[in-house]
Structure formats: structure tokens, C-alpha cells
Amino acid sequence: MSWRIDWDGVTYDVPQRDSQRQRVYDAEHLCFHWHRNTRQLRNLSLEQLQMLTDGLWESEVVKGLLRKARRRPDQRAPEVRLDKANARWARGCAAYIKLPPWALNIHTVIHEVAHAIAPLGAKHNWMFAAVMLELVEEFMGLEWRTRLELNYENHGVRFAPRKDQISKDTWAVAADRR
Numbered sequence: 307m308s309w310r311i312d313w314d315g316v317t318y319d320v321p322q323r324d325s326q327r328q329r330v331y332d333a334e335h336l337c338f339h340w341h342r343n344t345r346q347l348r349n350l351s352l353e354q355l356q357m358l359t360d361g362l363w364e365s366e367v368v369k370g371l372l373r374k375a376r377r378r379p380d381q382r383a384p385e386v387r388l389d390k391a392n393a394r395w396a397r398g399c400a401a402y403i404k405l406p407p408w409a410l411n412i413h414t415v416i417h418e419v420a421h422a423i424a425p426l427g428a429k430h431n432w433m434f435a436a437v438m439l440e441l442v443e444e445f446m447g448l449e450w451r452t453r454l455e456l457n458y459e460n461h462g463v464r465f466a467p468r469k470d471q472i473s474k475d476t477w478a479v480a481a482d483r484r
């Protein structure tokens with residue numbers, strides 16, 4: 307089953323199943339795990355992570371991504387909350403990000419912020435991965451983006467559409483215009 311999601315003015319037929327999730331987790335884990343001793347990236351306070359999220363939200367990059375995803379331009383930054391220590395995953399939606407104590411780091415916040423920005427229903431599909439790469443570049447630097455992109459590629463994570471995912475109606479409209 308697929309559904310239609312708009313991204314940057316084009317409609318795509320996207321599978322409803324969250325088929326890339328595990329590959330995204332694995333790629334990101336491997337990418338950021340190498341640097342678990344990089345102190346400034348880890349063990350941050352909730353206040354620091356909220357400031358980071360608010361800073362992200364004010365950026366032109368996020369404004370541009372919200373437009374591409376057809377999110378409301380006045381959507382507020384998600385609130386960063388602490389989850390229970392035994393929570394298995396960090397969680398996020400447009401309103402809040404819930405982090406267990408073991409996930410108080412920049413890349414997890416960026417992952418959850420990417421969920422708040424990516425179109426509804428995108429889950430961990432290529433639109434999500436494209437948002438993630440832009441956020442990582444903007445807030446961790448080009449070097450990290452390059453590393454993450456390489457890890458996505460090595461794990462078979464797509465961060466761009468396949469041609470056949472562009473909705474047939476969109477092709478028809480494009481053909482009419484010619």
C-alpha cells in the first residue's frame with residue numbers, strides 16, 4: 307500500500323510501510339557511535355538540548371525544509387522532555403521530543419527534530435533522510451553530513467526519490483505543460 311505525499315511541490319507515491327527504519331537506525335548508530343567520546347556531542351542537559359532545538363528552529367534551513375514539507379511556517383519548535391530511563395527509544399512528534407537519559411545527545415535530537423519537520427506519514431523514508439542530512443550539515447558540519455551520507459549509502463538507505471515514486475498524475479501534468 308502506498309500513499310501520496312507532497313515534497314517540494316511534487317507529489318510522490320510512497321509506501322506506507324516504514325521499510326527503511328532499521329537501516330536508518332543502523333546507519334546513524336554506526337556513524338555517530340564512532341565518536342561516542344566526543345564530549346561536546348553527548349551528555350548534554352535538557353536545557354542545552356532545548357536551546358539547540360530552538361536554535362535549529364530559527365534557522366533558514368529549517369524554514370526552507372518546513373516549506374518543502376508543506377508544514378505550517380509558524381509551527382513551533384518541539385519541546386524537549388526527559389523520558390524514563392528504561393524507555394527503549396527516543397520519540398518525537400511536531401509538539402515534543404522525549405529523550406531517555408541515555409539519549410541526551412545532538413544527533414538524537416536532530417533525528418527527532420527531523421521527524422517534526424518531515425511531511426506527515428514520511429516515517430523514515432527518503433524524505434526523512436533528506437531532512438536529516440540537511441540538519442546534520444547545518445548543525446554538525448559538512449564533515450558529519452558526508453559521513454552520514456556514506457553510512458546511509460552503505461546501509462541502502464535512500465535519501466532521494468526513485469523516479470517511479472513520482473505520482474503518475476504529476477507526470478501527466480508535466481507532460482501537458484510541454
Ligand SMILES: [Zn+2]
Pocket residue numbers: 417421430
Ligand atoms: Zn525515528
